[in-house]
Amino acid sequence: MNYSLWEQIAVNLTAFIYLTSLGSTLAFVIKKAPEFEKLSRFSLYVGLITHTFLLVNRTYEAGHAPFTNLYETLLIFSWGISAISAYLVGRRGYVTLNLVATPLALGALIYATQLDNAIKALPPVLHSSWLVVHVTLAIISYGAFAMSGGLGILYLGAFKHSEDSTPRFAYLPPPEAIAKLINSLISWAFPALLLVIATGAIWAQQAWGAYWSWDPKETWALITAIVYAAYLWLYRQRGLSGKQNAWFAIIGFMVVLFCYLGVNLLMGGLHSYGHN
Amino acid sequence: MLHRVARFLEYVTPTWFIILNLGFVLIGLIMGSIIPQGLTEETYILAMPRASAWILALGWNDLYGSVLFHILLACLGLQFALLSLKRIIIAWTSSPDSTSSQDQLRLGCCMITAYAPALTLAGLALICVALVISHLPPNNTQGHKRMLSGDTLCLPTSQGEIELKLQDFTIESDGQGHANAFISQLQVSTSTTSEVHQLGVNAPLHCQGWNIYQSGYGVHSFELIFRHRGQNYTAVISTGPGGELTPSLPLISVPFQPNCRYVVHRFYPHAQLEGDRILSHSTLPDRPAALIFELRDLPSATTVEAAKEGQSVSFRRLGWLRSDEELHDSQGTSLKLGKMTLFSELRYKRDSGFYPFVLGMLLILAGLLTSALKKGKEQ
Numbered sequence: 018m019n020y021s022l023w024e025q026i027a028v029n030l031t032a033f034i035y036l037t038s039l040g041s042t043l044a045f046v047i048k049k050a051p052e053f054e055k056l057s058r059f060s061l062y063v064g065l066i067t068h069t070f071l072l073v074n075r076t077y078e079a080g081h082a083p084f085t086n087l088y089e090t091l092l093i094f095s096w097g098i099s100a101i102s103a104y105l106v107g108r109r110g111y112v113t114l115n116l117v118a119t120p121l122a123l124g125a126l127i128y129a130t131q132l133d134n135a136i137k138a139l140p141p142v143l144h145s146s147w148l149v150v151h152v153t154l155a156i157i158s159y160g161a162f163a164m165s166g167g168l169g170i171l172y173l174g175a176f177k178h179s180e181d182s183t184p185r186f187a188y189l190p191p192p193e194a195i196a197k198l199i200n201s202l203i204s205w206a207f208p209a210l211l212l213v214i215a216t217g218a219i220w221a222q223q224a225w226g227a228y229w230s231w232d233p234k235e236t237w238a239l240i241t242a243i244v245y246a247a248y249l250w251l252y253r254q255r256g257l258s259g260k261q262n263a264w265f266a267i268i269g270f271m272v273v274l275f276c277y278l279g280v281n282l283l284m285g286g287l288h289s290y291g292h293n
Numbered sequence: 294m295l296h297r298v299a300r301f302l303e304y305v306t307p308t309w310f311i312i313l314n315l316g317f318v319l320i321g322l323i324m325g326s327i328i329p330q331g332l333t334e335e336t337y338i339l340a341m342p343r344a345s346a347w348i349l350a351l352g353w354n355d356l357y358g359s360v361l362f363h364i365l366l367a368c369l370g371l372q373f374a375l376l377s378l379k380r381i382i383i384a385w386t387s388s389p390d391s392t393s394s395q396d397q398l399r400l401g402c403c404m405i406t407a408y409a410p411a412l413t414l415a416g417l418a419l420i421c422v423a424l425v426i427s428h429l430p431p432n433n434t435q436g437h438k439r440m441l442s443g444d445t446l447c448l449p450t451s452q453g454e455i456e457l458k459l460q461d462f463t464i465e466s467d468g469q470g471h472a473n474a475f476i477s478q479l480q481v482s483t484s485t486t487s488e489v490h491q492l493g494v495n496a497p498l499h500c501q502g503w504n505i506y507q508s509g510y511g512v513h514s515f516e517l518i519f520r521h522r523g524q525n526y527t528a529v530i531s532t533g534p535g536g537e538l539t540p541s542l543p544l545i546s547v548p549f550q551p552n553c554r555y556v557v558h559r560f561y562p563h564a565q566l567e568g569d570r571i572l573s574h575s576t577l578p579d580r581p582a583a584l585i586f587e588l589r590d591l592p593s594a595t596t597v598e599a600a601k602e603g604q605s606v607s608f609r610r611l612g613w614l615r616s617d618e619e620l621h622d623s624q625g626t627s628l629k630l631g632k633m634t635l636f637s638e639l640r641y642k643r644d645s646g647f648y649p650f651v652l653g654m655l656l657i658l659a660g661l662l663t664s665a666l667k668k669g670k671e672q
Contacts, residue, residue, distance in 0.1 A: 138467035141474050141494040208661045215654035224495050226435070226506040226642045228650040229424060231357040236326045243319060284326060 020078055024134055027071045028092070032126045034064035035099070039119040046113055046188055054188075057112050061119070065099045072096060079136045084152040085143060087281060088132040093152075094277070095125035097160030105164075105198070111190045117167030147220035154213045159273055161206035162245075165199045166270025169263035172196065196259040199266045200252060207245045214238050233284040237276035244272050296386065302379035311372050317365050325356040363425050370421025377414035384408045406663050413660030419653030426649070434643040439636040440477075441513055448641060450501040456482045457505065460489065462637040464510065470563050470575045475510050477637045492639070502644050509638035512562045512578055516631025517555075517585075517614075519547045521624070527631060530557055544588065550626060552589060556608075559584035562633065566613055578633050585611040587622045 038060035045053040072092060075083045083089035102118030105111070139148075172195045190198070217235070218228040229235060248265045251257055257265065328348055329340075337345040337354060352359050384407035426432055438446050440459040447454050458480040467473040477492040481500055492498050498505040512532045519526040528545045544554040562578035564571050571582075587609045611628070614620045620628040 138469060138471060138473055141472060144474065145495045204665075208658060208665075211654065211657060211661070215651070215658070218650055218654065220495075223497060224506070225508070226497065226504060226640050227427070228648075229427070231325060231330065233326045236322050240319065240322050240326075243315065280326075 020136070021134055024071070024075065025130070027067070027074075028126060028130055028134075031064055031067045031071060032123055032130070034060050034067060035119045035123050035126070038064055038115050039123065042113060042115040042119070046116065049188075051188075054112050057115055058106060061099065061103055061106060061112075061115055064119075064122075065096075065103050068092075068096045068099060075136070081139050082149050082152070084148055085137055085139055086132075087278075088129050088134055090152070090156075090277075091125045091129035091132070093156050094159060094163075095122040095129070097156040098122045098125070098163050101160050101164050101202075109190075109194075109198075111194075113189050114164075114168075117164060117171050121163050121167055142224050145220060145224065147216055147223075151213060151216045151220060154209050154216065158206040158209035158213060159277055161202045161209070162241075162270055162273045165202040165206070165266040166273070168195055168199050168202070169266030169270070172199070172259060172263040173267075192259050196262045199262055203245055203248060203266065203269070207242070207249060210238070210242055210245065214242060233280045234276070237272070237280050241269070241272045241276050244269050299379055299382045299386070302375050302382070306372050306375045306379065311369070311376075314365060314369050314372065318362075318369060321356055321362050321365065324353060328353050328356070330357060331355055358428065363428060366421045367425050370418045370425065373414045373418035373421060377411045377418060380411035380414060381408065384411060409660045409663035411660070412656050412663060416653040416656030416658075416660060419649045419656060423649035423653060431643050435641060437508060437638055437640040439511070439513070439638050441634060441636050446639065446641070448503050450483075450503070452501065453484045455501055455503065457639070458482070459637055459639075462510065462635055464577065464635070466577055466579055470565065470577050470580070472510075472577050475507065475637070477507055477639065479505075499644060504642045504644045506640040506642070507637070508640040511636055511638070513634045513636040515560065515581060515583075515633040517545065517557065517583070518629045518631045519550075519555075519626055520629070521547070521549050521626040524549045528555075530560075532560060547626070550624060553622070553624065553626075554588040555611075555622075555628070556586045556588065557583045558586050564613075564615075566615070569613060578635060581616050581630055581633060583614045583630060585614050585620060585628060587611050589623075 038057050041053040041057040041060060044050055045057055072083055075089070075092070079085075083093060098118050099122045102114055102122075105114050171189075172192060175189050176192050189195075214235075217238070221230060221235075222228045248257075248269060251265075252262070329336075332354065334345075334349060334354075337348055341348065348354055352361075356362055387407065438444075440446065442459055442461060444459050446457040448457070459477055460480050461478040462475070463478075464475045465473040474493060479490050479492055479498070481488050481490055481498070483501065490498050492505060492507045494507050496507075514529050514531045517528045517530060519528070526547045526549065528547070530543070530545070542556050542558065544556055546554055560583045561571065561581065563575045563580045564582035565580070566572070566582055589609070609623065611620045611622055614628055614630055616630050618629075622628070
């Protein structure tokens with residue numbers, strides 16, 4: 018069996034495990050069946066292990082970190098979301114966070130299956146020790162922003178927003194906890210995004226001769242940073258209601274999504290090697 | 294006195310004005326990323342026939358290089374700097390007397406965290422300044438040059454000038470039709486020294502106030518060798534950076550075939566051909582292929598366009614010519630591809646020796662980390 022086919026099977030298997038996790042979480046929440054909680058948690062961890070193995074194996078086969086094209090970054094982006102989700106599920110105990118993480122991870126994996134998965138050599142500009150630092154930080158921040166956006170949707174969709182904030186479904190975390198989680202995720206992801214910009218700028222100076230070239234990717238990373246800086250400023254200085262918090266997280270995630278996918282697909286520029 | 298300064302700073306840096314300024318910058322960023330920047334006027338007219346008049350009139354074709362955008366950035370930088378100053382004064386005047394405290398370490402932490410917003414704002418101010426000054430002379434002194442082996446590039450310095458001579462240019466293939474690395478071997482000569490350096494992507498050369506970067510490469514020209522009854526003739530055809538031919542296709546005449554012209558209709562430095570179909574091509578110059586046409590009875594025309602206008606011409610497609618093959622025309626002339634000449638593109642930029650961008654980023658991160666420390670202590 019050739020590597021490409023093997024990997025296709027592994028990606029589909031990982032997607033199936035995440036789907037199991039999502040299905041059992043839905044059964045847990047909608048049917049109010051606590052026996053599905055363990056399955057949901059277990060399948061998320063198994064999915065994450067399979068996903069990690071997939072990435073490690075690809076790194077071994079390619080001889081470099083899997084950050085060279087859209088297919089690879091989608092694999093690692095979905096891994097980032099699952100890893101953050103697994104951490105939060107393990108630490109906070111809210112297995113219902115799977116309702117947010119698994120659809121995002123699944124979406125990214127399904128999109129990845131539509132792309133060419135052939136291993137390609139690193140373009141000369143990516144032969145740099147900054148690659149791992151820059152892209153890893155980007156994946157951490159994008160993953161956390163994606164989770165916060167998903168939690169924003171969960172917040173708006175799952176609560177009646179009456180005075181008692183009764184959830185529409187069972188076992189959901191209280192709305193205040195979700196709002197706090199959104200803020201925590203953004204508060205951690207924002208410095209990571211700034212580090213992405215800083216490391217990218219230093220690398221750009223080495224490779225292209227300028228810290229800042231107003232490349233579409235750079236510009237949209239700056240726009241993303243401004244949007245989240247505005248959110249953090251408003252949250253700290255003025256205070257935001259839970260609903261405003263959720264809307265900000267969703268809008269921010271839309272901007273992140275455009276910066277990650279929209280720029281590569283529609284605009285090109287110096288970062289165009291990121292597109293298959 | 295400090296309170297008066299703080300009040301004055303409060304007066305000159307209203308929040309709404311900063312938000313307004315930031316809003317304009319944000320609009321500029323979005324517009325600049327949607328509208329392709331720095332293209333020729335003709336490109337805008339062709340690509341966006343309706344919007345091009347507005348784009349060109351408003352100067353949105355070079356938005357990030359416009360004076361207005363830099364004024365906005367400079368204003369923003371000034372506002373951030375003043376806000377930072379205000380925060381420093383507030384932190385300074387509100388810090389308690391250290392001698393009256395029991396817990397010196399705790400007091401020290403409080404004092405450091407009080408300056409966190411000032412650090413972040415100073416960082417933002419520095420980044421705005423960095424973006425503006427990168428467009429001012431001498432920092433904007435830059436250029437690029439396509440160099441063939443043996444070509445030289447002279448750059449002025451305070452001690453005379455430095456001469457960069459391209460000795461050799463090599464490309465490492467990844468085996469799949471793409472470049473794995475490309476390296477220029479440069480002889481760098483100053484008034485006193487002469488050294489050989491290797492220049493590659495991500496490995497720039499810093500020399501006497503100049504930074505030199507390896508920015509690209511391409512095919513400068515290729516040879517087409519004609520052979521007819523023991524006679525040889527070599528035509529040199531120039532190409533664009535990606536190996537493309539000029540828009541006006543030149544007709545090639547050979548001395549031993551006075552009424553015959555040839556035209557290279559397509560050229561790829563790296564082409565994977567399946568029959569007459571191109572499966573893939575890249576700029577890696579290791580598998581060249583050229584599509585050749587033959588024209589007969591054309592005494593005067595020099596380009597295909599002129600030939601088409603002047604008289605009815607019958608083109609005969611000779612086919613794809615690959616590096617390891619020969620083509621034959623109707624008169625028995627054989628055609629073969631000769632050697633390709635590559636150019637190495639170097640980018641040179643004045644090194645200001647001042648890095649406000651990185652310093653600004655570090656200050657922002659220091660500010661955020663210090664804020665996190667404060668938040669952690671509060672919790």
